[in-house]
Amino acid sequence: MRSSRKTGSSKLVKKWNKEEILQQVIQHGQISRADIAKQTQLSRPCVSALVEEMIQDGLLQEVGMGDSRGGRKPILLEYNYQAYAIVGAVFEGSALEMAVADLKGEFLARYRKRLAQPADGERVIEDLAAGLDRLLAESSLPRDRLLGIGVGLPGVTQRGSGTVSFAPSTGWMGSPIRQTIEERLEVPVIIDNDVNMMTLGESVRGVGVGYSNVVYIYVGTGIGSGIILDGQLYRGSRDAAGEIGYMLIGPVHSRRDGAYGVFETHYSVPGVKAQAKAFLSDLQEGSSIIETLIGQARQDNQEAARLLDDVYRHWAYAMANIVSVLNPELLILSGEMVHIDEKGVKQIREWLTEWVPVVPRMEKARLGEEAGLIGAVHSVLEAFPSTKLLDK
Structure with missing residues (x-):
C-alpha cells in the first residue's frame, strides 16, 4: 500500500493520485472504487472523481458487479488494454514482419512482406509505412491511438542516437534511421538490433522465461x-x-x-x-x-x-x-x-x-518468427509504461 502524496502543485498531486489508482487497477485486474480508496488511502470522492476522468480518457472501464459485503454490489473497474495500440516490426534478410498489439502485448493483426533483393534502405522504409497503413486499416485503429512502434533492424544499432552504424544488408552506415522513420510514420519509434528484439521476445514469452x-x-x-x-x-x-x-x-x-x-x-x-x-x-x-x-x-x-x-x-x-x-x-x-x-x-x-x-x-x-515482433512490442511497453499514458 502506498500513501497519497501531499506536496507539490495540485496538478502534480492529481497526476500522482491517478498513477496510484492506475497501478492498483493493473495490479488487481479488477477492483472497486471502495477498494482503491482503501489501498491508496485517498478519499472516496477523490477516487470517484479521478476514476471518472480516467474512464472518459479511455484508460479504465467498468466491467460488471463484484460481490456484496452487506450493501449494494460494487462496480468493478478494469484497465482498458485496448486504449492504445503498439506496432512491432522486424527486418530480417528478405522479409519484413509486422504486428499491431494491445497494451497487453496481444497481437490484433499481422503483416508480412517479402522484400526486393538486394535490399534498399529507402525502399525498406516505404515498405514499413505501407505495412503500418495496412495494419491500422485492418484493425480499425486511428493513428492517434498508436503509442509507438518498435523496429528491429539488421546491423549495429545505436538506440541512444537512433542510428545504424553498420548494416551491410541495407547500406545503412551511420544513418539517422530513427529520425527518418519517425518523420515518415509520424509516430514515436524505438529501434534496436533485430536479434536483440528476438532475444527479448524469447525471454519474456518463450523458452527464456x-x-x-x-x-x-x-x-x-x-x-x-x-x-x-x-x-x-x-x-x-x-x-x-x-x-x-x-x-x-x-x-x-x-x-x-x-x-x-x-x-x-x-x-x-x-x-x-x-x-x-x-x-x-x-x-x-x-x-x-x-x-x-x-x-x-x-x-x-x-x-x-x-x-x-x-x-x-x-x-x-x-x-x-x-x-x-x-x-x-x-x-x-x-x-x-x-x-x-x-x-x-x-x-x-x-x-x-x-x-x-x-x-x-x-x-x-519456441516462438519462431513471432519472437522479434514480441520483443519489438515489449520494447515500446518498456519505453512507455502505463503511467506515461496519463500524459497523453
Whole structure:
C-alpha cells in the first residue's frame, strides 16, 4: 500500500493520485472504487472523481458487479488494454514482419512482406509505412491511438542516437534511421538490433522465461546473438555486443568495408547454401538448407553428410567461445538452427562437453518468427509504461 502524496502543485498531486489508482487497477485486474480508496488511502470522492476522468480518457472501464459485503454490489473497474495500440516490426534478410498489439502485448493483426533483393534502405522504409497503413486499416485503429512502434533492424544499432552504424544488408552506415522513420510514420519509434528484439521476445514469452543469463544465437542471412546478463539485455560500449558473425570461425578473408564477417560469410544460410551448390543443383527457394542436408545425408550422400558435420562443428565452435566468456545458463538456438535434428543436437552437446568445463542448457527457440515482433512490442511497453499514458 502506498500513501497519497501531499506536496507539490495540485496538478502534480492529481497526476500522482491517478498513477496510484492506475497501478492498483493493473495490479488487481479488477477492483472497486471502495477498494482503491482503501489501498491508496485517498478519499472516496477523490477516487470517484479521478476514476471518472480516467474512464472518459479511455484508460479504465467498468466491467460488471463484484460481490456484496452487506450493501449494494460494487462496480468493478478494469484497465482498458485496448486504449492504445503498439506496432512491432522486424527486418530480417528478405522479409519484413509486422504486428499491431494491445497494451497487453496481444497481437490484433499481422503483416508480412517479402522484400526486393538486394535490399534498399529507402525502399525498406516505404515498405514499413505501407505495412503500418495496412495494419491500422485492418484493425480499425486511428493513428492517434498508436503509442509507438518498435523496429528491429539488421546491423549495429545505436538506440541512444537512433542510428545504424553498420548494416551491410541495407547500406545503412551511420544513418539517422530513427529520425527518418519517425518523420515518415509520424509516430514515436524505438529501434534496436533485430536479434536483440528476438532475444527479448524469447525471454519474456518463450523458452527464456525464468533465466537471468541467456545467449540467443540466430542464424539467417547473417549470424548474430543477443545477450542477457543478470536479467538485462547487454549491448556493449557501442551497442555492438553479440555481433558473433565477425568471429574468426572459418577460412579467414580480407574483409572489405561493408562486407559480412568471416563466420557468417561461410556459415550463415547463404554461406552454407553456397557450399551446398557444389553437389546439390536443385535447392528450393525458401527451403531449409539444414533439413535438405539432413535428408541427403540419410540417403547416403557423403558430400551432404560432410558439409552437415562441418556446419555443426563450426556452429559449436561459436557456442564454445560464447560459453567460455559469458558462462550463460541457457543457449537458445534460433533461425536455421531450429532445424538441427536430435542427432545433431546430441553431437553438439558432446563437443561442448569435450571443449568447455561448464555446458549450459541448450534449447531451440519456441516462438519462431513471432519472437522479434514480441520483443519489438515489449520494447515500446518498456519505453512507455502505463503511467506515461496519463500524459497523453
